[in-house]
Amino acid sequence: AIMRCPTISRVVSEGPGEEAELSPAPRDCEAAPPFPEVVLVQRAMATFHLALMQLQISSIKSDNVTQACISLPECFNSPYGTKYFPEYAEKIPGESTQKLSKVAKECSIYLIGGSIPEEDAGKLYNTCAVFGKLHLFDIDVPGKITFQESKTLSPGDSFSTFDTPYCRVGLGICYNMRFAELAQIYAQRGCQLLVYPGAFNLTTGPAHWELLQQSQAVDNQVYVATASPAREDKTSYVACGHSTVVNPWREVLAKAGTEAAIVYSDIDLKKLAEIRQQIPIFRQKQSDLYAMEMKKP
Template sequence: MMKLFRAALIQSRVGKDRTKNLENAARLIAEAKKGGAQLVALPECFNSPYGTKFFNEYAEPVPNGPTCEMLSKAARDHSIYLVGGTFPEVENNKFYNTCTVWNPEGKLLAKYRKMHLFDIDIPGGITFKESDVLHAGNELVTFDFEGIKVGLGICYDLRFEELAKLYRLQGCELLIYPGAFNMTTGPIHWEILQRARALDNQVYVFAISPARNEQGYIAWGHSQVTDPWGKVTTQAGHEEEIIYDDIQLEKCHNIREQIPIFKQRRTDIYDTIKKCK
């Protein structure tokens, strides 16, 4: 198992032109490779604006379509593992918010559909209802990165500690959440939720936001790496940028040995169980 690797989180700027979004993402992926990254991750809705009125227009099938073609080619050309953020997926006339993962040969390694849809109403803040257009995914998804088990979630999934707990119980050491928190919840909840998921489960957490824009849905930005101690090791601002972090997997082992909470759980009294396949 790889004990040390370099990760790059790409906080890309997203506009209404899909072709330009994909070209920009491809350029930033190439830059991340030059920076020594072996695992590269893109943000939520990196190929389209975020909003229910855009999902139908920008939706593509997986693994066909221009977005998957770009991701596959970029992973292969740069010989990297590529977490392709998310983009709207269509299958059988149903729409999903989907994260794809590609291996260094450009093959589709994993596909995760957002499980918890973002339906909220905060008076004076923000009202949003993804379920007006999107369907929810029903499967936990992990992938193997050079012997490291990685679990996937998307944005609002970060709020549900049971999902992270199930991934830890499956042996994950890293959780990746492409996400676009907004200007109401982002300043208060974005960082603390990542630290909570990392600390509770003694895992690394990556969360990747789009860069902030001033039109439509405004993302908070501040893509972040959090270690298993709950410490923020790297954080972006709100502009377009790439952040790098050299990940030491021994931290997971050491912290789990020092504070063995998963050996001490009282499963005779309580438990977290997975009900789907």
């Protein structure tokens, strides 16, 4: 099972084919282990398949939940906008997460549930299946866009990783991708794949969406995958689309357009090991001069 910190994070499934029931995170956190040396964890399979769903988000919540499976974008069950979050928020477990739990069990898959607005103890959270959002998206670009998640949502306070038979995965939501420290900590914890459900807009998306993924992939020698909603120009918040998979050499392995789509890519852990061997940045860091400090697990 996956351990997370107070009430913000949740566990979707312990693994394919097992009882994929949601359970609340424990109230107390275990002490954080020291950072391990970054090495490729040997698994039974060197390559596995990854799918990202770029959904066309509807104002009808039940429609959004019905089409959801595999890997989903940010706020997949709700139109994106602070005015919608209170109306579409739900407890966990609830309608959306119970559907995802059922799909994971029936299909014997690992399912990253994008994120949904979660109501807990009178507060709203932008919550992934195993992750409560750390950084809230507040932006003010004169003449283009103003958006403040902090008016509606509360930030999370813990990291989220989980193990599969293939590799260790680190999770973030959208704006988290701008904080290099998060990706560095995940790499130090042994993650080989970082997944970000996100919804960059038409101002930040063309400028930064792919660039941030490539920089994290190269700097941390990991695969990076992002799942965005499809673009819908008539909504109050227009997502840029372009769900993407990037490898540690900065190569874009798969990329959606702006319409609803499913993106498939192979994650080749042998190639990852080769890159880390050819450019051994983790072994050559000068820890006597600098270090990344993690204050909470």
